[in-house]
Amino acid sequence: MSNGSLGWRDIKPGAVVTEPGSAAAYKTGDWRSLRPIWDHTRCVKCGMCELFCPEGCVFQNDEGYFEADLSYCKGCGICARECWTGAITMVEEEE
Amino acid sequence: METFSVYVPKLAPKYEGLVPGHRFCIGCGEALAVRLASKALGRDTVITCATGCLEICTSGFPQTSWNVPWIHTLFENVGAVASGVESGLKAQMRKGKIPEKKINSVGMAGDGGTSDIGLQALSGALERGHDFLYLCFDNEAYMNTGVQRSSATPYGASTTTSPAGKVSIGQKTWKKNLPDIVAAHNIPYVATACPSYPFDLMEKVKKGAETEGPAYVHIFSPCPTGWRYPVDLTVRIGRLAVESGVFPLYEVEDGSYKLNFDFPKLRPVRDYLKAQGRFRHLSDDEIQNIQQRVEKEYKKLKVRCQET
Ligand SMILES: Cc1ncc(C[n+]2csc(CCOP(=O)(O)OP(=O)(O)O)c2C)c(N)n1
Numbered sequence: 001m002s003n004g005s006l007g008w009r010d011i012k013p014g015a016v017v018t019e020p021g022s023a024a025a026y027k028t029g030d031w032r033s034l035r036p037i038w039d040h041t042r043c044v045k046c047g048m049c050e051l052f053c054p055e056g057c058v059f060q061n062d063e064g065y066f067e068a069d070l071s072y073c074k075g076c077g078i079c080a081r082e083c084w085t086g087a088i089t090m091v092e093e094e095e
Numbered sequence: 096m097e098t099f100s101v102y103v104p105k106l107a108p109k110y111e112g113l114v115p116g117h118r119f120c121i122g123c124g125e126a127l128a129v130r131l132a133s134k135a136l137g138r139d140t141v142i143t144c145a146t147g148c149l150e151i152c153t154s155g156f157p158q159t160s161w162n163v164p165w166i167h168t169l170f171e172n173v174g175a176v177a178s179g180v181e182s183g184l185k186a187q188m189r190k191g192k193i194p195e196k197k198i199n200s201v202g203m204a205g206d207g208g209t210s211d212i213g214l215q216a217l218s219g220a221l222e223r224g225h226d227f228l229y230l231c232f233d234n235e236a237y238m239n240t241g242v243q244r245s246s247a248t249p250y251g252a253s254t255t256t257s258p259a260g261k262v263s264i265g266q267k268t269w270k271k272n273l274p275d276i277v278a279a280h281n282i283p284y285v286a287t288a289c290p291s292y293p294f295d296l297m298e299k300v301k302k303g304a305e306t307e308g309p310a311y312v313h314i315f316s317p318c319p320t321g322w323r324y325p326v327d328l329t330v331r332i333g334r335l336a337v338e339s340g341v342f343p344l345y346e347v348e349d350g351s352y353k354l355n356f357d358f359p360k361l362r363p364v365r366d367y368l369k370a371q372g373r374f375r376h377l378s379d380d381e382i383q384n385i386q387q388r389v390e391k392e393y394k395k396l397k398v399r400c401q402e403t
């Protein structure tokens with residue numbers, strides 16, 4: 001958790017959280033045991049991998065190809081399973 | 096199957112209402128469904144959310160995964176609070192306290208929160224005719240508390256409170272048909288959707304939000320944790336449910352039924368069932384029993400589509 005020293009005086013009445021999307025500070029990438037690798041020579045830039053990612057962490061780079069933001073990617077493999085040209089493979093995460 | 100002759104960057108809204116960093120399980124179908132729905136709803140939206148995976152995974156205090164105003168309420172009363180949000184916004188606009196514009200009041204809950212615990216509040220809100228949209232994310236059990244059966248759990252599924260064993264096939268009752276119960280309130284828009292058909296889902300959520308009066312979308316949300324299948328199969332499982340007729344995609348507009356994806360020949364339900372651990376114990380006879388039930392229900396739906 002981002003703020004270990006949060007006390008009751010810091011909490012707004014009604015436990016209101018005022019900063020939209022603040023959970024983005026929580027990086028879920030370390031949940032991952034598999035990592036998606038894109039072979040751009042097979043990619044037709046259709047964007048289905050982006051649309052099907054439950055994390056919403058696939059983005060289009062400057063050349064129009066897609067890749068995952070690894071600080072959030074949980075390694076589910078849905079993008080690889082749904083890419084109909086077979087451009088994505090899941091590889092073991094090594095660390 | 097949805098055709099892939101699409102170009103997503105042009106067809107789908109870029110906007111995300113749900114940010115990465117949420118705590119849904121790896122490969123969660125509910126997360127995908129919610130993300131797609133939030134794209135379709137856009138910024139001018141206030142969400143009322145019941146307890147469940149959806150709430151727990153997106154609101155780890157003091158953070159939020161939401162980019163829009165979002166209220167966590169009790170299990171029982173999403174319908175009531177979403178009604179209040181709509182009425183409150185209307186009153187503030189009438190008094191000139193906020194500018195006059197369309198702001199979506201959207202209730203969200205799981206199948207437990209909708210078909211069991213929150214049904215009374217939902218029915219009241221539908222009957223009173225509030226201008227709001229209700230989205231049920233149906234993962235067919237109380238997942239957040241550890242896979243307990245609900246009235247939306249399908250026949251034959253093993254859960255922790257309907258365990259399969261020597262004397263039991265698992266869930267003994269057939270899944271409650273909630274879209275039908277909602278449609279019986281004669282509201283202007285009811286639909287079923289599944290994230291494996293993302294454009295259909297976004298279209299229906301958008302249509303529901305734009306509808307004047309109550310609208311309801313029942314969203315099939317495959318759950319790898321509770322259904323026990325490999326995490327990369329979420330989209331496949333949803334497709335199998337639709338192609339086998341287990342979860343048909345349809346709309347009811349002003350009482351008129353329309354099947355959005357009709358298959359001349361349904362896939363055997365076996366293909367859908369055998370992919371999941373919760374159904375693995377089913378005998379051939381039981382699978383045949385489920386097959387007959389699915390065909391019967393599908394036929395009933397088709398007759399309704401012709402008659403209305
Ligand atoms: C009145 C009440 N009873 C029980 C609970 C405990 N509880 C919290 S989440 C949950 C399960 C929710 O199931 P569902 O609505 O299907 O959503 P899911 O987690 O499956 O997405 C339960 C039983 C509660 N919070 N309030």
Ligand code: SF4
Pocket residue numbers: 038042043044045046047048049050066082083084085086087088
């Ligand atoms: S789904 Fe495959 S082909 Fe389409 S953009 Fe993604 S990687 Fe490229």
Ligand code: SF4
Pocket residue numbers: 036052053054055056057058068072073074075076077078079080
């Ligand atoms: S592996 Fe899963 S989380 Fe990672 S980019 Fe692919 S779909 Fe998204």
Ligand code: SF4
Pocket residue numbers: 118119120121122123124125126148152234238239317318319320321
């Ligand atoms: S239990 Fe199921 S619905 Fe809940 S977060 Fe995990 S995969 Fe999603």
Ligand SMILES: [Mg+2]
Pocket residue numbers: 205206207232233234235236237238239
């Ligand atoms: Mg549920």
